Amino acid sequence: MSQLFSWKWFHRLGSPRWFYQTSGKWLPWLSMLATGLLLVGLCWGLAFAPQDAKQGNSFRIIYIHVPASFLALAGYYVMAIAGAIGLIWKMKLADMVMKSAAPIGAVLTFVALVTGAIWGKPTWGTYWVWDARITSMLVLLFLYLGVIALQYSYSSQDAASKASAVLSLVGMVNIPIIYKSVDWWYTLHQPATIKFTEAPSMHPDMFQPLLVMILGFYCFYAVALILNTRVEVLCRERRTRWVQELVASKCT
Amino acid sequence: MLTTEPNTDLFSPNSLDLRALAFERDDRMLFSNVGVSLKSGDILQVEGPNGCGKTTLLRIITTALSPSAGQLLWQGQNISQVRQTFLHNLLFLGHLPGLKQALSPEENLIWWRRLNQSQAECCNNEVLARIGLRGYEDVPCFNLSAGQQRRAALARLLVTKASLWVLDEPFTAIDKQGVSELESLLTEHSARGGIIILSTHQDLGIPGIERLSLRHESLGQKALDQNSPFVVDVA
Amino acid sequence: MLTTEPNTDLFSPNSLDLRALAFERDDRMLFSNVGVSLKSGDILQVEGPNGCGKTTLLRIITTALSPSAGQLLWQGQNISQVRQTFLHNLLFLGHLPGLKQALSPEENLIWWRRLNQSQAECCNNEVLARIGLRGYEDVPCFNLSAGQQRRAALARLLVTKASLWVLDEPFTAIDKQGVSELESLLTEHSARGGIIILSTHQDLGIPGIERLSLRHESLGQKALDQNSPFVVDVA
Amino acid sequence: MFQFENIQEFIQMGGHGPYVWSAYLISLSVMIWLVVSPLRRKRKLLRDINRQQQREIAQQGTNSSSNLST
């Protein structure tokens, strides 16, 4: 095993120090990109996109709701895969990424739920319905919360990472099952509007700002993940020389 | 009680090497550069002040924890390669007795023997009598005193085929007679070619015992803040 | 660590009498006719083989168990009449350390002091340093070694105002230096006019210690079948 | 093209204003928290490490010459 993965790049990738320094260079550009995309998308979606024929202006919630939903799901996979890498190759950086990804994913799931619930009131007349996608989103929130709670319950950082990696992997296997089963159980939610195989059933004027927002959310997710991971790196490597030197050079 | 006709089966020659073991817990170096070579017949007493890492070291030897650095060799081979054979030859008794409170000493012993693939039913009563539990064979363990529970756990030493014993403070709660009987049991095992590693704060009356001292360099704040490792010397 | 300038406050004279105590558990007589008189300055070591009833006797003295027969007198009065004053004067440390695992030694100590109505905030760090836990004041107890946990519990001895100490195997898991420091702490307490009752299997280096041996008459089946009580003699 | 006649209408959003604005406000504030909280944690962490370094320097100082201000 150790021989198989002793390539230089893998070690470098796994080095928290390398990550800290490289991400430091990328971060300003990425955050500028994220801010720009989000601002453009927000203005476009809130003020310039045409209003929906049936739903009126409440439809503008989509520009938050859908990107947040996408990233909530994608974030779970990011977390689980990072966990798997940490578990299998004992890469510390991956553990840190997993730990940082959990709260971000949970928050985005929360955003998807809240915006969806708020959107439900004018559209369906109720804040909550037990539909497949909504329910599985709620389950996703529970899965996130479980991982976070597990992280904070262990006293040893190593054990915490491994335990939450195991849980997030089991959860990852379960997400499709849960989704399928809830879907089978009841469906009331809107059919998928964006399919990668067909043209979107949305008007392009509405769809383009959505695309901008989705891109913006992806960038935002990356920024948040990097920021959190950087703190985690500093925190866990606080006793190493490079962090000590970094602090010494910064504070004097 | 423990003085019985000595079992004369000899173990085939064994060797266990700790090579430059180090252990770091939450970024604090607990000990480093621990190296000892043990062969058949050796008894090693791990000593040191409270919190110096004796229990940690023993758990590393049982492979329950992995060291941060260094190697463990069994018969000259890295332990990860021969883990199964190594575990077959290992008996570990930790701080916790590993007894089911609801079961009697006899049932606990039977179960343990079954797990270790020895004939489980043979002469358990004799074994328990030798360890000082005559009359308590079928009392549930939660009705035993501290020392009796410890004895019920120690009964395993009498029925094991393992050649390497790792014992963490085995004398806890044992009365004086029990201590001397346990000592002769250890001597006997070493005479048969077994290896024993034990941690204890008491001085033992066993001749020819080796000692490994894990010493705290400074008990104060320093040890926490800086990575000052514990100093190790083998007497 | 424990050697500090001796606290010179003397306790007012105390006396504790055990009169013909007996204890029967599930129709089996564990011991009977245990009688000792203790007064200020006395140290009593309860001895005996495993399972002879030391822990039971100590728990009777703390009033947590009631004896089947016999009386306990504090200052010459039956304990049931003066239970409150008696408990005010009592410090008990049992097999279990009574530590909250999630709290640090310092927090545990503060809490215990609060419950015992002493000023809780004063010099806890010094106390913990003296007991050998410098640098571990704010580590949660589940991250301490066996001996460190024991020390965290023993820290109470340094801040208590109780004159009667009842200690069940206080030396468990404590290293050699700790044992000798604990011994001097006990001597000091007795010099100040306190009373100490402790059970241990080790020989103590304290001069003038009294011994109470609970002896198992027959370790075998007999003790279970017949009601043969343990024989008691006070050296 | 701006879809609303004036700012007033923009805020009311044809009666759906409270829904839309609360959804956006909640989301944005939570997302801003996501970015701000690591920044704050990092500042605190750097301060802690720095303070510890100072303490160690001071300790080394007192070890050699006993009366140094910390």
Next chain:
Amino acid sequence: MELGFSAIFRRDLLLAFRHRAEIANPVIFFLIVVTLVPLGLTPEASRLAEIAPGILWVMALLASLLSVEGMFQSDYRDGTLEQMIILPQPLYLMVLAKILVHWLVTGLPLTLLAPVLGMMLSLPEAGYLPLVFSLLMGTAVLSLVGAIGAALTVALKKGGLLLSLIVMPLYMPALIFGASTVQRAVDGFSVDGPLAVLGALLAFSLLVSPFATAGALRVSMHG
């Protein structure tokens, strides 16, 4: 006299705070279990609305029941209980402090969460306020009554489910009046009656429970 009370109160709050993640637990259990109901039953809002008052109360009761188990358990395991019993202070006051903390970290959050879950189960408007009030008093009764059971079973291995057996029957009055408070409100009747009964239950258990619990703890420790 009050020292025992405040010492225990402060320590237990500190412990609860130290285990922050665990404070959230009964609340999360409540949340999850209420989520399970539509999955097992029906997702239709109108049918959910019918059963919402009962389900909410039953599940709050279960959440409280589960958390009651730990009330004395860790104290027992680490020997603290042994110490508490031989302290020269009234045990019932210390017990009361523990019960109070238990309510603060479980009953109160449950009560505050209930309206949200009511919304998810499409509870009709009129039910929210009575739900909160009945739970406020009801969970306190549950904590008090549960403490007795927890004390009786603390020394038993795996007492957890035996506890439910002991405590459930004692929970029933609180459940009946609590759930009917909400149901009556939803149906448009006055809720003064059941609320008054809940108040009476609370006063009564406040009087009895600390003493009964203290006694039960002594019995457990003598085992």
Next chain:
Amino acid sequence: MELGFSAIFRRDLLLAFRHRAEIANPVIFFLIVVTLVPLGLTPEASRLAEIAPGILWVMALLASLLSVEGMFQSDYRDGTLEQMIILPQPLYLMVLAKILVHWLVTGLPLTLLAPVLGMMLSLPEAGYLPLVFSLLMGTAVLSLVGAIGAALTVALKKGGLLLSLIVMPLYMPALIFGASTVQRAVDGFSVDGPLAVLGALLAFSLLVSPFATAGALRVSMHG
């Protein structure tokens, strides 16, 4: 290889038998909690019949969940787990034995009791057989999945409710298909579909759970 399995299996059965009173516990919990429902909801037979399939399944799930917590706990506390991990035998087989015993002493009795409770909740005739079959398979899935959560939380103080948080989401598919088996039978539809899915879930968790649990146990012990 098989020795570890059979040794653990026999010992755990013996232990369960020694604690006979505790085997009864999940069953009694199930019984009591199902009794609570009419108290909190409605005593009308027709309305109870409507919710019976769902309530029975939800409550069986809760009963199983609560008992899952103890699966490794006592082994952890008394040091047996430490021993099991360093035995020269595959841990997953021992784990499987423990899970099997758990199912035998909780899932199976729950299943057998369910028809009686169904009667108490006026479950329509057609529902009984599907109820039993779905619970038979479903509770096995619950034991298997629950074991993972129990292993992850065994070393944590007060893991009990954290366990529910972790395990509940994983329970949902079993609940959905289990409850809908019964519901469909009551409504007169074929139950082959959901039963087949339950079977698939069982097979899948049988494959995954012992390994995941063994891994989780190792992690817990290293903490």
